[in-house]
Amino acid sequence: MNRAILMSLVVAALAAAVGAGFTGGRVLHGTSVMSFTTAAASETTTAPIYYRDPDGKPFYSLTPKRAEDGRAYRPVPPAADVSFDDPAHEKTKVEPPDAKVGKHKIKYYRNPMGMPDRSPTPKKDSMGMDYIPVYEGEDAADGSVKLSPGKIQRTGVQSERAAPRVIRTLIRAPGTIQLDERRISVISMRTESWVQKVMNVTTGSAVKKGQPLMEIYSSAISSAAADYISTINLSIPASMERYGRGSRQRLMNLDVPDAAIVAMEKSRMVPIAIEWSAPRDGIVLERNAIEGMRAQPGDVLFRVADTSLVWAMVDIAERDLGAVRVGQRVIAKARSFPERAFSGKISVIYPQVNRETRTARVRVELSNPDLALLPDMYVDAEIDTGNPAPVLAIPESAVLDTGARQSVLVDKGEGRFEPREVKLGQRGNGYVEVREGLHDGEPVVVSANFLIDAESNMKAALKGFSEAGSQP
Known part of the structure; x- marks a missing residue:
């Protein structure tokens, strides 16, 4: 009898044992160990469930049998702890699955749908869904959330430390070239x-x-x-x-x-x-x-303009006005000369917002020595509003923004994450300045933070439900 047939017989025997009231049985991954335990001590005297080779070889039988050398197969009772591998392999005992997970024990089981219902033992809800185990330390009073290493690996949680960085913020806006009105002369009589x-x-x-x-x-x-x-x-x-x-x-x-x-x-x-x-x-x-x-007096006969210095009238979005200052450096690129960059500075911020476009106009003085920039020519302007001094910054992906407040998840180590409110500043290059709430070197979650935040909110809600239900 080959090994595949014998394994099929063993599976059939296990099914028969379960039908007779037999419980227990854990199969370790691979072909290492199978352990069987009885549902009650009184079943230890029942008949063998199968017979195995006297030398421990992977040969089995549902009925008494003898080996080639005449020795009888050994009976295996339901309470036996048997290894299906070679005799050289050691047996491995497996603890019940709900005994321990890592170093923490299960405190209770919570409703999978978020209802304020707990159970000290495993159970199912009305829809057949298993209750979720809650381990010691997961429901900390400081609002932090505790995740198992497996869940951290599955969700792809990654952290990055807050550190001083130079944030360069570029505001891009369109504009048109206009003549410097101080450099226009009119000849009239x-x-x-x-x-x-x-x-x-x-x-x-x-x-x-x-x-x-x-x-x-x-x-x-x-x-x-x-x-x-x-x-x-x-x-x-x-x-x-x-x-x-x-x-x-x-x-x-x-x-x-x-x-x-x-x-x-x-x-x-x-x-x-x-x-x-x-x-x-x-x-x-x-x-x-x-x-x-x-x-006649006042008739304009000639109009002459000096175009060696021109203005770029740039329309800045209303949301970016707070970052724009007089004297900031601007790089303008004409669509006619995309390979060239014309440098200038903001000279005037006009005190009016266009009610239709919600933009404000700023005036940039550009040098035009070869007269390449012509009046009414379109340009694309880049305004550098960054601070050359380094500031404490974190990746923008680490910020959880609800509109009313901004927060991050601080990685406290050992799978624990603490939500913390922060006050932010300027943004640029994928980073955002942190003005309050974090210290230099503190790690924050930069990926899968929304999943952790959702679990933290759910646990806080469950705790609130439980506290409300426990009050008289």
Whole structure:
């Protein structure tokens, strides 16, 4: 009889024994040991349940049998503690499963559905679910929760120590390029004038300060110039002091360029047309001057802007406004030049929030030496709001946020976890600053913490139910 057939016979014998009132039987993992215990001491005198090889070999029989050498198989009574392995293997005794778990004993069994019901012995609820054992030390008064090593391994609990870290927080926001309004010049006439000539300058042309733009004739300017020339032609110094300064001021009040006034002083002649020049280096944004046209006071003939320094108008979300400060460094990247980074600083935070977009506008000054940034161009800005000084920080995954409060689970060792409320600060790079509630080096749970928190809450509720039920 081979081993498989004999093992089948043994299983059949065990089933027959259970039907006759036999209880007990624990099978260790593998083929190491099987132990059988009787349900009562009175059954120790019952008939053997099977017969085994006299030498301890893995041969069995349900009826009396003899080996090849003529020796009879040994009867195995229900109370025997028999090893099914080779005789060289030692027998192993297994304690009842509810005797001990690790170093802690079972105190009671709780309802699996969270009802305030306890039992000193194993039992099932109305749906057939087993009551859950509660071990010594699991229902600690400090609110901590105790998990077995097996449960910790199955749930994947991991911890990380709180430590000083530098938290770098980047706020990303879109923006557009605008001209620096302090670097825009408008050329307009202060008296009725006629455009005699326009130089070869068009919209978009780059001009230098003092470069001629047009020639203007104005009777008011010519009259003021003649008065000034006549004054400086007088040889009496007192007249020059008394009248010359006032005559020159008339020309300046008419916004005649300084270069044209100096040319009059040198030539001592009144020109027919006055040459108008660019007031600054920049780009011609607007040209309305046309040869022969009549210009009324206030008409804009040219508009010139210096674009070597521009503004980035960035829209910051309302929730990020508390982290933004004047002077913070900003990196802007134009969508036209994604490989380039333009550096600047926040100069102004506008005191108004857009009611539709819930954003506030900040102004960033950007250097634009090669004039690559153009007005109304889109940019993506990154604002570094981090603190260069290290702060006590933990991973963001360790925080249990209920909205009203934030807490973490502190790993106290030996499977015990203590919930603790904390006060948090800035966030960045996957970490969050802890301002109150933790000390440097304390380990906190960073994974499976929601499962531990759920079990802790359930135990607290059960304890509350039990205390309420015990009151008269």
